[in-house]
């Protein structure tokens with residue numbers, strides 16, 4: 181079965197309500213001792229057989245982190261996190277990283293199959309031959325194969341289509357592997373977009389990151405397939421700290437997808453990832469996320485604390501980075517995918533849907549730093565609040581004195597379902613350049629009674645009607661997703677809002 | 683098939699329907715005429731289950747079941763269709779998506795298999811052709827940016843696809859040009875048969891030349907003031923409500 185259909189069907193089969201990704205895999209795990217100190221940092225580095233410079237880099241980050249205060253400016257409330265009461269390393273026991281998919285623990289393969297993430301290349305390959313040469317060709321045909329890096333707790337367990345990608349000179353692997361095999365690239369770019377001292381959660385990540393994906397697209401290469409990382413938290417009381425680094429060399433193009441789920445647990449688990457993107461001259465990166473971490477139950481018990489730093493450096497002239505995110509999961513989301521528009525004529529885009537239902541809280545948005553001339557940015561944010569959910573858009577548009585001709589357009593729309601939830605918009609605009617143009621539009625609306633009635637008169641249940649109207653509300657963002665993901669995201673939106681009406 | 687007895691209903695404490703009796707046997711098309719504000723749209727909303735209307739008395743049976751006890755979507759699945767006087771816009775929701783979701787929701791409630799995208803498109807295209815609707819109307823947002831006449835035609839398209847046993851057409855003729863009026867009427871007439879009844883609410887006798895009714899009722903001040911054959915519509919046109927329904 182092609183990857184696409186398999187994924188869609190799995191989503192359909194789980195779409196009858198509740199969080200259906202909440203199962204736990206029973207597999208032998210290896211943990212570092214609980215708690216966080218220099219020894220744990222050394223332990224992780226040793227486990228990964230890292231070179232000295234990386235250990236030093238981690239230790240420096242740890243020292244910085246220890247002096248930092250947890251930020252409290254976001255509009256989210258949660259009890260103090262005890263950083264000593266968690267595991268910082270958890271990995272399925274396996275000899276070495278499997279050379280081929282045949283060597284991967286069948287329990288793990290089963291887990292991903294259950295999640296609808298196909299790790300079987302052969303099954304998908306049938307669809308590869310017919311796919312077009314460029315990503316856009318293939319996307320139109322709707323049969324784009326997806327290369328997947330599967331991260332299970334702290335380690336990458338499998339990466340598909342590596343050989344095929346290598347033929348194009350593309351590197352797609354776990355970041356721990358890149359450290360071994362491409363140390364010069366990692367050393368050059370790691371921390372170059374999000375430095376160790378950037379913020380509390382980023383510093384923590386620098387000290388203890390365990391795995392994540394690494395992508396390098398060589399000059400002039402258009403990546404022939406979607407690259408995707410699927411993150412799965414499985415182990416109890418374990419933080420997940422992944423680190424992703426994507427470098428698009430001059431004139432290259434890549435589309436990257438990220439998905440994530442976690443078991444249902446009463447406890448809160450911390451996820452503090454860092455994603456760094458670098459786009460050189462004329463390069464373009466499209467980064468899409470469907471974030472579906474366990475959101476906690478209806479009373480707000482359990483769920484993932486998602487504190488993530490994502491940033492892109494548009495270093496090259498005419499480079500472009502486009503962030504698209506669909507945030508449906510997590511108890512708390514704290515996330516501001518940003519673009520540093522250094523190169524002249526570079527472009528940054530941010531398309532976001534964030535849903536908060538029940539007791540979920542999201543404080544999310546973007547930062548666009550216009551540094552180069554004629555840099556352009558577009559921000560489209562759709563926030564949906566239901567139940568007791570709290571949804572904040574927080575965005576910064578900063579235009580430097582030399583960014584002549586810079587432009588930004590921001591549109592923030594909020595949709596409220598019920599009267600116990602909240603939507604907040606906090607835009608910051610700092611413009612130091614007279615010739616720059618900044619536009620901001622914001623709306624807040626409710627689903628109108630006549631819209632619901634119209635749908636129900638046509639036979640839709642109230643929940644289906646809400647799902648349909650919400651999907652319509654999010655259309656401008658959903659259409660930015662690769663087609664396969666768009667279908668999944670639509671279903672996810674509806675599932676996430678279950679129980680929000682009636 | 684539809685039997686309304688002594689129906690009284692109010693909105694925001696204001697009584698609109700004041701003891702309304704009406705019976706529509708299977709296979710018949712009845713027209714309802716009446717002055718502005720008489721309660722025609724209110725009747726259509728009460729029958730289809732819109733929130734905000736308080737039923738203070740009377741009963742409605744539909745296919746032998748208590749219609750007023752059903753949720754709006756259950757009424758739809760039982761075969762009741764309302765073509766809205768003011769069709770509602772659903773921004774961002776593609777018309778094709780909406781129509782297919784609706785059709786499949788109803789088919790599911792009836793225990794019929796759902797149609798996949800291809801089957802649906804084939805069906806929708808053929809119905810649209812019959813109604814002379816351009817195909818791009820499938821891609822556009824539901825009623826968004828549609829002209830008045832296009833919205834009404836879109837209502838009739840939905841009716842044709844959902845294949846109801848009782849269609850309430852609330853001023854579907856208003857805003858239609860002559861050609862569209864004929865096309866829409868043909869759309870309604872095509873459904874006529876022993877399993878299809880309709881309540882056609884209109885201000886204009888002209889429509890009834892195309893959709894010839896079995897009965898005509900005059901609704902004044904929340905009640906049926908007079909009923910008759912199709913000639914009653916002509917009488918109303920000639921003499922006005924005040925005289926005919928007095």
Ligand SMILES: Nc1ncnc2c1ncn2[C@@H]1O[C@H](COP(=O)(O)OP(=O)(O)OP(=O)(O)O)[C@@H](O)[C@H]1O
Nearest residue numbers: 693694696698716717718719720721722723724725
């Ligand atoms: N929410 C409301 N609150 C108070 N009165 C209302 C409300 N909705 C409708 N009405 C009143 O109910 C009465 C009946 O309205 P209705 O729309 O049913 O009339 P109608 O017969 O369909 O008129 P028309 O021919 O103009 O369409 C009107 O006087 C209207 O003002």
Ligand SMILES: [Mg+2]
Nearest residue numbers: 722723724767
């Ligand atoms: Mg009316």
